[in-house]
Amino acid sequence: MTTLAPPHLSPTRRRIEFIVVAIFAFLALVVFPLLNSAGVISHFTLNLWGKYLCYALLAISVDLLWGYTGLLSLGQALFFALGGYMHGMYLMRMIGDLGQHRKPIPDFLVFLGWTELPDFWKPFSNFPFALTMAFLLPGLIAYVFGFLAFRSRIKGVYFSILTQALTYGTSLMFFRNNLLMGGNNGFTDFKFLLGYDLLAPATQRGLFMATAATLLAVYVGCRWLSGTKFGLVQRAIRDGENRVLFSGYSTPQYKLFIFVVAAAIAAAGGVLYVPQVGIINPSEMTPDKSLEAVVWCAVGGRGTLVGPILGAISINALKSYATRAFPDLWLLILGGLFIVMVLFLPGGLVSIPARAKAMWLKIRPARPRLELPTTTPTASAAAER
Numbered sequence: 001m002t003t004l005a006p007p008h009l010s011p012t013r014r015r016i017e018f019i020v021v022a023i024f025a026f027l028a029l030v031v032f033p034l035l036n037s038a039g040v041i042s043h044f045t046l047n048l049w050g051k052y053l054c055y056a057l058l059a060i061s062v063d064l065l066w067g068y069t070g071l072l073s074l075g076q077a078l079f080f081a082l083g084g085y086m087h088g089m090y091l092m093r094m095i096g097d098l099g100q101h102r103k104p105i106p107d108f109l110v111f112l113g114w115t116e117l118p119d120f121w122k123p124f125s126n127f128p129f130a131l132t133m134a135f136l137l138p139g140l141i142a143y144v145f146g147f148l149a150f151r152s153r154i155k156g157v158y159f160s161i162l163t164q165a166l167t168y169g170t171s172l173m174f175f176r177n178n179l180l181m182g183g184n185n186g187f188t189d190f191k192f193l194l195g196y197d198l199l200a201p202a203t204q205r206g207l208f209m210a211t212a213a214t215l216l217a218v219y220v221g222c223r224w225l226s227g228t229k230f231g232l233v234q235r236a237i238r239d240g241e242n243r244v245l246f247s248g249y250s251t252p253q254y255k256l257f258i259f260v261v262a263a264a265i266a267a268a269g270g271v272l273y274v275p276q277v278g279i280i281n282p283s284e285m286t287p288d289k290s291l292e293a294v295v296w297c298a299v300g301g302r303g304t305l306v307g308p309i310l311g312a313i314s315i316n317a318l319k320s321y322a323t324r325a326f327p328d329l330w331l332l333i334l335g336g337l338f339i340v341m342v343l344f345l346p347g348g349l350v351s352i353p354a355r356a357k358a359m360w361l362k363i364r365p366a367r368p369r370l371e372l373p374t375t376t377p378t379a380s381a382a383a384e385r
Contacts, residue, residue: 083267186281301348
């Protein structure tokens with residue numbers, strides 16, 4: 001694929017975006033861990049920001065579909081949660097006989113009357129296997145669902161409804177105890193990851209840095225992809241799929257590929273989310289979680305990559321504050337913010353600098369124009385004489 005300059009990014013905006021990303025990388029990979037090790041930033045705060053970065057990965061997966069391809073998926077939280085569940089199974093196996101019932105199987109299985117570990121749980125004692133399944137299972141589900149949906153030319157609101165139904169149906173299945181995946185309580189009380197104590201400050205710092213590095217790598221990869229011929233076709237599908245189809249491109253193949261890639265990105269967020277938050281349950285894959293991710297994307301600015309990251313971090317930071325200060329009004333605040341952004345700032349938070357510049361150019365006083373005195377024919381003739 002030949003690299004093309006994205007037409008929606010001016011050179012000035014590319015430079016500004018590069019500076020912002022460089023500052024973010026320096027803060028997340030160097031400054032925050034150093035401040036945490038020095039005691040300036042608490043472990044709770046670092047852990048909280050690690051969760052925000054995991055949600056930013058989920059937001060990017062939504063933006064890759066909605067902002068760049070025109071596919072409004074309301075099921076990205078499903079892939080996020082499945083990645084978390086696959087990693088959570090490994091973490092549950094690492095508890096060993098340190099659980100409440102002092103048996104080498106998860107406590108919820110003991111509660112359900114199991115005395116031995118089910119067969120499908122046994123391979124998850126191996127970390128590479130669990131990590132592979134964390135990406136393979138969401139990718140496989142995305143491939144099968146996307147293949148059937150895109151081959152049938154399902155798009156628009158019908159695609160959104162189907163992805164929401166898939167998420168809702170799967171969450172109902174995970175709420176059932178007979179699935180042997182923890183029921184409505186899910187997995188929790190994790191203790192070790194690759195032999196490291198998950199409660200140790202150094203482990204939490206390492207997880208935060210791994211999350212920041214993953215987010216940075218995903219951003220760079222998606223920015224590169226948007227500048228290739230594939231990215232150009234991707235945006236053309238968003239703006240006019242029928243024209244792309246009549247030009248000879250197989251649009252279902254393009255959409256299927258990006259749908260699977262977005263599922264893998266969301267799964268990566270879930271893999272990093274579980275050891276930092278310490279719990280995963282079916283509530284993480286309900287449709288309202290996917291709707292929240294759409295709100296993050298819209299508030300930050302869809303079709304920009306930076307916008308979803310900014311939206312996910314800012315909205316979740318606001319949520320953490322508002323749920324403590326205004327617990328009964330949080331949903332109203334979120335809904336009102338979304339309405340305000342749609343009506344008055346449709347470009348999202350990333351469009352504020354451009355709007356401010358345009359407003360300044362409009363209201364600033366016009367500079368007086370300097371005009372050179374014109375020479376009359378009489379005066380020029382007199383000068384010649």
